[in-house]
Amino acid sequence: MKGLLILENGARFEGDLLGTVEGLGELVFNTGMTGYQECFTDPSYEGQILTLTYPLIGNYGANDLFMQNRKPAAAGYVLDQIADHPSNWECKEKITDFIERYHVPCLYNVDTRAVTRMVRTQGVMKAIIVSADRSEEFIQAELAKPLHRDQVERVTTAYPYTYGNGKYQVSLLDCGLKKNILVSLAANDCTVHVFPAHTSAEELLAGNPDGIFLSPGPGDPKDVPYVVDTVKKLIGKRPIFGICLGIQMLATALGGHTFKLPFGHRGSNHPVKDLRTGRVYITSQNHGYAISDEGLPDSIVVTHRSVNDGTIEGIRHKTLPIQAVQYHPEASPGPKDNFYLFAEFTKAMEEFKK
Known part of the structure; x- marks a missing residue:
């Protein structure tokens, strides 16, 4: 036809x-x-x-x-x-x-x-x-x-569940989770407790997790203010790691802003520079929004930038164990250059416990 x-x-x-x-x-x-x-x-x-x-x-x-x-x-x-x-x-x-x-x-x-x-x-x-x-x-x-603008509500899990059986207990807020994120966390000795997007900060912390994970997801971060409010309440309570939509919600919760890209970043060969080491990683990406450099809070340090257009691809908090990236280190699909970020997350959880 x-x-x-x-x-x-x-x-x-x-x-x-x-x-x-x-x-x-x-x-x-x-x-x-x-x-x-x-x-x-x-x-x-x-x-x-x-x-x-x-x-x-x-x-x-x-x-x-x-x-x-x-x-x-x-x-x-x-x-x-x-x-x-x-x-x-x-x-x-x-x-x-x-x-x-x-x-x-x-x-x-x-x-x-x-x-x-x-x-x-x-x-x-x-x-x-x-x-x-x-x-x-x-x-x-x-x-x-x-x-429609309720994309996150359409893809989040309907009920909590657990994946893996590792040393570190992680509460994951599911705004559009990809399976290989669970696989990557489990490979780094994590037990992942997955919660729907509307879960409160109190519920995420109720099981005394070692860390909080903010998943990727669809749409505009401004369409999920309830998630941003939850993230605000989690800051400082546990180490936090965010990916894609997760970095945008973290930046917003810390006082930053996001903007819509003209045509987005979607592919498996996007070069990203780690500003700490000067190394360029090839990354998998899928996002239509990015963090703005304008009005970026003093508490945020930019750690990664896109080689193609210079947009922010990674951040850390200056004093708290908070890190996030705009791209997809779990590599589905894409290169495996960035699995080290999951190891950095487990290291942050270990240091926080001490």
Whole structure:
């Protein structure tokens, strides 16, 4: 079935619709060459139509072992070529079967280079994936619908649970958790107690944890003021480590500000410089907002910056055991250069206990 990707600025891109499901979302792009299933199941894409710039998708198939969440989170996918005959020893099914099983809108055989150039020059924007035979009246009605802003509520866990069996007890606030964060913490001798996003500071501290972890997640940090209020109450009580949305909520809780990037950072090869050592790490990223340098509180030290655009990628508190990064050190998908950050977190918890 023929389909269309239609942007709010009027641009239209033709393709083939996989199945009959249509969708509305914020159009973004990711430049990773692998890790498409990890991207499809990353909760940070909730409410977004994800364009993959790499032209060959599905070459190694799909496998539930690669899932980063219990189901896909994105509002739709825009792809170039989809492999009909995947080949890999871990392949369990074709990526088309995976997408259709979860009823995610998907438009393929699209000129994703042109889509990416559009977003790269004009910024992220509202878009729809629809059947090519839809009337103009239907299209305009769909484009007129507002994008929802309750992304975190849609992806957080519905109930608390525990993962791992390590020495350090960690309370994790789930605003859009990826599975490999749990795996990485458990590999660093942590028992992780996962809590829904609405959990209070008192509940997070009730089990006398050794540390607090703030997860990644979708959307604008200004849309979760209740989480920021919780973080304010946690500051100084335990060592805190935050990733992606976690760093934005920490910075906001400490008096900083965030802003929306024109087209975001989404890919698995973003260079980030550790200002403490001068070393450049290759990182996996997925975020549309960043911490502003303007009005940055004196209590915050910037530890990492993006080599591409100079935006803040890591912070530490000057006197408290608080650290956070904007990128994804758990490497799903992406390089494994940054696993050391989890070891630094366990070291902070050990020193705090002493």
